[in-house]
Amino acid sequence: MKSFLQEVSFGLSKKNKKLSSKWFYDFKGSKLFEQITKLKEYYPARTERKILKDNKIEIANKIGKGAVLIEPGAGDIKKIEIFLSSLDKPKKYIPLDISEDYIIKISQSFKKKFPKVAITPKGYDFSGSDKLPFKINSSENIIIFFPGSTIGNFEKKDAVKFLKMLKMKFKAKKIIIGADLIKDIPTLISAYNDKKGVTAKFNKNILQRMNTELGTNINLNFYQHLAIYNKSKKRIEMRLKAKKNNNIRINGSKYSIKKNEEIHTENSHKYTIKSFRNLANEAGWKVKKTWVDDKKLFSVHFLDLGL
Numbered sequence: 239m240k241s242f243l244q245e246v247s248f249g250l251s252k253k254n255k256k257l258s259s260k261w262f263y264d265f266k267g268s269k270l271f272e273q274i275t276k277l278k279e280y281y282p283a284r285t286e287r288k289i290l291k292d293n294k295i296e297i298a299n300k301i302g303k304g305a306v307l308i309e310p311g312a313g314d315i316k317k318i319e320i321f322l323s324s325l326d327k328p329k330k331y332i333p334l335d336i337s338e339d340y341i342i343k344i345s346q347s348f349k350k351k352f353p354k355v356a357i358t359p360k361g362y363d364f365s366g367s368d369k370l371p372f373k374i375n376s377s378e379n380i381i382i383f384f385p386g387s388t389i390g391n392f393e394k395k396d397a398v399k400f401l402k403m404l405k406m407k408f409k410a411k412k413i414i415i416g417a418d419l420i421k422d423i424p425t426l427i428s429a430y431n432d433k434k435g436v437t438a439k440f441n442k443n444i445l446q447r448m449n450t451e452l453g454t455n456i457n458l459n460f461y462q463h464l465a466i467y468n469k470s471k472k473r474i475e476m477r478l479k480a481k482k483n484n485n486i487r488i489n490g491s492k493y494s495i496k497k498n499e500e501i502h503t504e505n506s507h508k509y510t511i512k513s514f515r516n517l518a519n520e521a522g523w524k525v526k527k528t529w530v531d532d533k534k535l536f537s538v539h540f541l542d543l544g545l
């Protein structure tokens with residue numbers, strides 16, 4: 239697994255500078271994301287919650303008895319709570335997140351709310367090839383819960399790889415997954431560029447982490463948060479645009495960033511029902527049910543292996 243230092247050094251030495259969005263998430267970044275989910279502009283979180291709430295009985299029936307629920311990139315674990323108490327004797331809930339301190343902390347009160355479910359949070363980077371931090375019993379009813387439109391952060395080929403990995407490595411039988419839908423561009427852009435500037439702070443947290451963890455001396459005010467919609471790739475791209483020439487020094491190396499140069503920090507791909515189905519099919523999954531809200535802002539899908 240490449241370290242933060244290795245990935246930043248590699249990403250900044252490219253012609254088109256790029257850093258992975260996974261580095262937004264230390265404890266502070268996770269807290270900022272929690273704030274984003276409460277913003278009026280950020281329709282995905284509240285819309286997905288409503289879809290899960292309105293359909294929780296049907297979801298519970300599809301999940302079935304004795305579920306072992308695994309949630310990669312679980313964040314504030316607010317969404318599982320919506321249907322967990324509707325499930326038939328769920329066995330285990332394993333929230334996984336790259337933001338380890340955060341997931342451990344946030345799970346503490348959750349454990350008290352569901353004393354009959356074995357809740358074992360773990361720090362885990364799902365983009366790497368590390369061994370799973372828990373044992374898998376493939377005869378169990380293993381369900382992956384993947385809300386938050388996190389699937390949209392992957393480029394298409396990596397999304398297919400990830401969905402295949404859920405089958406091969408996690409031995410998942412079923413997946414419940416949220417995908418954001420293509421819609422009018424102003425709604426999309428304002429969801430990633432809120433008036434209060436929380437998303438800007440979240441984007442700059444990657445620079446903040448470089449200052450605290452890699453010893454750089456970046457003036458955060460030298461960078462502007464950008465959220466643009468890339469029509470051909472059907473995705474929001476977040477970038478950090480330099481307002482002036484500046485140098486970033488890391489571990490004896492110097493990276494020169496020119497005025498107006500951009501560092502690409504996140505993709506958030508948007509789907510149609512059809513394009514999401516095609517993606518799932520390419521990875522060997524069958525979409526058995528899709529739920530959408532009245533305004534067709536967001537979609538939640540139930541996938542199985544079609545056996």
Ligand SMILES: C[S@@+](CC[C@H](N)C(=O)[O-])C[C@H]1O[C@@H](n2cnc3c(N)ncnc32)[C@H](O)[C@@H]1O
Nearest residue numbers: 260263311312313335336362363364365385386
């Ligand atoms: C868009 S947020 C979604 C959070 C939550 N699932 C929800 O629906 O609100 C993405 C989450 O995935 C986590 N994450 C991002 N990249 C990750 C990675 N490579 N491995 C594990 N977790 C990751 C982040 O820390 C964050 O909690």
